[in-house]
Amino acid sequence: MYSNTGLGVAKSENGGTTWVDQVDGMTAVQTFDIAQANDKNIVWIGANGGLAKTTNFTDTVPTWEYPILPDVGISSVQAVWVKPNNGNYVVAGLSDYISISTNGGATWNHASTPAFFGRIEEIVPSSVDSQTLYAVYTNTSLIDDYYNGGVLKSIDSGVNWTELNFPTTLASSALAVATNDGHDVLYVGIGSGGNETGVYTYNGTNWEKLDEDFNGLYVNNILVQPEDNNIIFVSCEAASTIGSLFKSTDAGATWMVITAGLTDANHLGAMAVQSDKNDTMYLAGQESSSNQGLIYKSTDGGESWSTYYTGLKQEFYYALQFDGLISGNDRGLFSLKSLGKITLKSYRQNGQATLRITLRDAATRDVLSDRSLKIYRKVSGQTWKIIKRATTNKRGRIVVRAAAAKKTKFKVIWQPQSADQAEYTKTTSRLLTID
Template sequence: MMTAIFPSQVLANTNSWSQLALEKVGIMDLAVDPARSETLYAATTQGLQMSSDSGTTWHSINKGLPASEATSIAINPTNSKNIFVCYDGEGIFKSVDGGETWVAQNDGLPTLNVRTLVFHPKDSNTLYAGIKGGVCITSNAGSKWSPTSGFKPYTNVNDIAFNPQDPSTVYAATGNDGVFKSTNGGVSWKDINTGLPSLSIFTLSIDPKNPERIIAGTYNAVTPTDLYVGDVYGGVFYTNDGGAHWQASKALSSVTIFRLVRYPQNSNVVYASTLGGIYRSIDGGINWTDINAGLANEFLHALVLIPQKDAPLLLSGTPNGIYTYTDQEWNSLKAKISVIPKWVWWTAGGTAGAILVGLVIWLILRKRRKGKEKQKYAW
C-alpha cells in the first residue's frame, strides 16, 4: 500500500508550482517507489538519481551504470528493490538491491536503443521494452529478451500501455508510425491510425474504467503549409473505440505532449506535461486548462502523480530540475461536477458541445432526484 506524502513534506505550493530539487539538472523520467512513496527516482542527463525524503535531497546511484543520459525507469510493483533503468544507446540495466548496484540485461535485444520499459500488470517477471525497431518482451525478469513482430526496423517505441481489464490487449506509441495495438499479449502488432494526422506519439493513457477510451499525446510537427491548409498536427488525440478511430482535442492542438497522467480517484481528470506547460482536463481529455502558475520552465518532460487523501500531488521534471504542485483546486471542481456518468461521454459522439448538453441534462435530472429524495425524507 502506498504511503501518503503530504504537501508539507515536499514543499509543494497549493495551485502553484514550486521548485523542489536538482536545479540545473535535466529530468527525463520520474518514478515513485510503490511501497514507500517517500522514495523517488529520477532518470536525468547526469544518470540516475534517488531521494529517500520525498525529493528534498538527492544522490547519484550510478554504480555499474553508463555515464550517460538515462531515459526511463521501471520499478517492480511487487518488490521495489528490483529496479530497471534504460538508456537510448546503452540498453537496459537491473538492480536487485534498490539501486546500490546494477547489471546489464541486454541478452536478446536487437538494439541498445531503448526508450521505455513497463511491467506486465499481472506478472512481475514479464516486462515490455520499447526499442528502435518495435517491442521486446522478457518472461524471466530481463535475463533474456525476444523481439515481437509487426513493426518496421526504424520504428521507435516511446510508450507502452496495457488494457487494465484485459492485459492481452496492449498499445504502443511510436515516434514515426503512430499507434500500434496487439490483442495477443504483444506477440504481434498492427497499426491503428485512422484519424491520426500526426504519427509521432510520445505517450498513451487508457481509462481504467472504460479501456476503449484512450488518449494519445503527439509531437508538435506544424509547418507553415500545415497552418495554411488548416491541418492539425501535434497535441492530444482521443478514441472511444479502442483505437479504431481517433479525433483531435481542439483545446490542446499543435502542442508537443510528453506525458499523460490520470487521477486514480476520477479517471476523467487527466494531466498533460507539454512543451508549453502543464494542462489539466476534467472531461477525459477533450478540453484542457493550463495550470502553469509558478513554472519557470515550460519544457516539462516528466510527470508523475502521487495520490493523496485531500488532493493530487504532481511532480514534474524539467531541464532545470523538479517542480511540485498540490492541486487543491480540483476539490472545488470535484464538488461541482462529481463523477460524470458513462452515458454522458457516449452521448458526446466525440464532440465537446454534445458532452455539454449531456452534462446539463444529467445535472437537471440529478437536481430533480435530490429534490424528490428531500421530500421523501422530510419530517
C-alpha cells in the same frame, strides 16, 4: 525584453546583459515525466532545470518547489519515480547516473549502477514486486557505442542496479512492464538512432525481438493495458500517421494498425489509460497539417480516436497520467478534463415549451446516459430558477415540458458527480430563448 529559454520564459531589464527566470507555478517549464504517490497530493515531475514537487496537488492552485537539484550542475531530469506509500522517497533518472532521496529532496545519494553514458529515459516499477524497478537509458556518447542503449534492474527500490544486457547495438527508448504467470515481462522499444526498429521482450532470462517491425518507425511509447496485459499499444515517430499506432491483443504475437481518427496526426507518443474506465484512453501527438500539439481520446479501447485537446504549434507532450488527466509538455504541467456537450432544442405550443436535451462527450460524441442534469428557466424580469432535475436515458436524452411565455429563457447545466468528476468538467448549454 523577454526570451524563451530551456527553463521557460526569462526576463531582462538591462538590454540582455543579465536574465531572470520567470517561472510562475509550473507553467513555462518543459516537463518530461510525472510521478504521483498514493497520497494524491504528492506529485513529482522531471523537468528541464531539475525536479519539481508539490504536496498539495489536489488544491485549486498547487504550490510547487522548483528547482530541486539532485546534484550540482543538473540541467534536466528526464525520468522520476516516487514510492507509492512514501512520497518522500524519490528516484531521479539523470544523465550518466541515478540519484535517490529518502527525505523529500532535502539530500541526495547516487545509486550504484553500471557505468553508462547518456540519459535515463524511463523508470518503471515491477508489476509483481514493490521493491523492483526497471530503467531504460539511451547512450549518446560521442566516443564509444554511439546511440546505443540499455536496460537496468533494481531489486531494492533503486539503491543498486544491474545491467540486463539489452542488445548493445540498439538505442532503447520506451519501456513497459507486463505480468505473465506471476513474473515480469519487459517490452522495450527501439528509438531514434538505432540501427533497426521494433520492440524486444525480456522474460527474466532472454531477450527476444517481436516479429513486427512497426513499418520501420522508431518507437516513442509502449502501454500495457492494466486490466489485460495481453493488450499492448505501441506509438511511433512518423512523418505521417500510416502505421504510427499499433495494437496487439495477444501479448505482441500479432499487431493491427490503428488509423481511425488519426488520419492527420504524427509524432504519436505518450499514452494513458483512465484509472476507472480501462476502455477510455488518451494519446499525445501533433497534427500533420498545422504541427499543433494534440491529445486524442478513445472510449472503445483504442480502436478509434477523437481530438480531445488542441495545443500550440510545435507543442509536444512528453508524459500523460490519469488522475483527472495530467499532461507534461513543452509549456509545463497541466490538468485537463473532458467537456460535455449539451444540445438544447424546443418547440412551443399553447403556452408550453417542450425541451429536448441531449448530453454527449464533446470529443468522442458518445452519449452520456444516467447523468443528472439541472434545467433552469428565466422569466423576463426575474432571476434564473431550477425548474427540474432529470436523468438522461440510455440515449443520453431528456424531454421536459414547462410553461413558457415569449422571451422566456432556458439553460441546462451538468455538474459531474462521483467518478465523472475526474474525467469531466462542468458543462452548460447555450441559452435558449422562446420566440
